[in-house]
């Protein structure tokens with residue numbers, strides 16, 4: 001049942017009933033039109049109320065229909081709204097909980113609206129690179145006033161019903177109900193009171209003007225263009241609302257439709273819709289059903305109070321979960337504690353955190369030097385030095401003291417989680433939780449599933465990730481997991497580009513113009529070039545045939561580790577993060593190039609971007625092939641939330657789809673011809689080759 005029909009005396013009550021938020025999918029739309037027809041045909045009915053069953057009026061489009069032909073199947077939302085508008089009997093929308101997107105547009109087609117306080121009202125389409133496409137840009141300005149309507153449409157943010165009701169002259173709500181509980185009764189009574197009023201009031205007939213007219217829209221456009229950067233939709237929202245003030249209603253509707261369809265076809269909107277779906281999909285694990293029972297996690301222990309341990313602890317403190325931190329020495333604990341305090345204090349200073357909240361969070365944190373104090377914790381996260389011997393000692397201790405059923409997690413970034421699990425007699429309880437630095441800020445969490453990790457452990461950690469507001473992506477065990485395994489290839493390309501003729505600035509500038517938050521050399525300086533150096537030294541042993549540029553090693557030999565030494569690929573002034581090009585580094589690169597007998601060539605920005613991005617794509621395809629990641633969308637989530645990949649490009653795999661996999665492979669074949677590059681690496685991953693042969697996408 002997707003809409004319920006009841007008659008209360010002389011008023012019909014239609015309740016949308018499509019949990020969780022009464023999305024306006026095909027079946028719901030049909031049920032609504034059938035109920036509307038029934039109400040109009042029923043001679044005992046004088047007026048109709050439309051409301052939503054459960055906790056929402058309607059959240060708008062049904063995401064299950066997203067992008068499918070069903071979304072447009074008649075009766076589409078336009079036809080439904082038209083039918084409501086044309087109803088011979090008055091229709092009252094009774095709004096509560098959530099009234100968003102198509103839900104708000106539907107209510108704007110009703111003759112009257114009565115709202116409960118506390119309802120979230122929004123037109124969020126812009127967040128998917130679109131604009132409201134069922135009259136929202138034409139009706140909301142008429143009902144609410146041009147400025148507040150434009151603000152809502154351009155931002156996509158929700159506003160509480162009681163605030164909207166206070167706007168002077170607003171006609172969005174004819175009445176506010178006393179509460180959500182009394183809404184239905186009040187709406188029925190209201191419907192009765194207007195049952196005989198004719199003509200029926202229509203939002204489309206309301207005037208729509210802004211006193212400053214075109215000047216106002218010019219200001220709005222300037223403002224929006226400054227903020228929207230790579231996204232076309234916000235500016236189109238301004239155009240659509242301006243049209244509402246200039247055109248006849250029907251012409252404005254046609255204009256809105258045209259803009260909507262054009263935006264649907266932009267790569268930016270496709271990227272945002274991909275992101276929206278990928279984010280939801282990432283929490284689904286093919287062989288771990290959503291109803292898998294979860295272990296209760298009411299307290300956490302963290303081993304190691306260094307850079308990562310402190311940040312990891314803050315996540316749980318912020319979520320109200322008590323944390324006990326263990327170190328080997330009191331000084332290390334004191335240092336870790338001081339860093340956490342400093343972090344919170346700077347948030348308080350900036351007004352981002354209330355002082356009492358800060359105290360409350362700190363009161364959840366305790367410290368210890370003894371493993372025996374950890375035995376009651378439901379989960380422990382290890383963040384000690386990245387050495388197998390140290391991890392072994394720690395996990396043996398944890399195996400000894402932790403209670404049965406406790407989850408044992410490692411924050412290792414490169415070590416084999418299966419080996420770590422084997423140090424214990426309970427490998428089923430061991431998992432990797434790979435946080436990104438700074439761990440209290442970065443959204444991404446790679447959840448590393450060991451060979452023996454139990455399903456309920458995985459399900460528990462995924463749910464916990466949501467609680468601490470992380471975007472969790474499951475990765476299988478491999479060197480570097482998803483993100484760092486791919487970034488190694490990207491870094492290798494960066495090195496080759498220097499050897500062949502680029503400067504670090506040129507490479508960084510090109511990829512930043514493409515939209516990355518930071519190019520590879522600025523990123524190296526931020527993360528510490530010594531980390532990559534340590535990994536390469538290991539690689540030289542493990543994979544002696546793998547080709548690397550030696551330039552980064554030369555840089556590290558000079559002690560230029562990056563921001564922490566105020567010198568890396570660039571120079572840094574104390575306390576500042578702006579990179580300043582350094583002539584010595586340029587000369588070092590040139591001298592090394594000369595020693596290899598390479599004549600520098602001019603390398604286009606296009607080549608730089610393609611080599612960097614397609615290296616991610618090919619390694620990503622291997623990762624999919626090997627089942628390390630379950631979906632291409634998971635890889636995109638890793639890159640969008642952890643590595644500053646441009647949002648409007650939707651992640652490396654989505655970007656490759658946009659470019660066309662055939663074209664990607666053509667470019668890779670060209671790169672393989674370059675004797676200074678790594679021909680072996682540019683062999684397309686089997687999955688990539690297969691998709692091209694079948695004309696498919698990731």
Ligand code: NAI
Nearest residue numbers: 304305306307308309327328332383384385386412413437
């Ligand atoms: P860190 O050197 O800042 O902190 C490590 C802390 O562990 C130190 O305070 C040390 O005193 C303590 N420690 C060492 N051995 C111990 C033991 N046996 N028992 C108790 N405490 C011990 O290191 P960081 O950067 O916090 O890294 C920790 C882990 O997180 C490593 O596995 C690293 O690979 C991983 N990681 C680091 C990232 C980063 O950007 N720094 C990012 C993601 C993961």
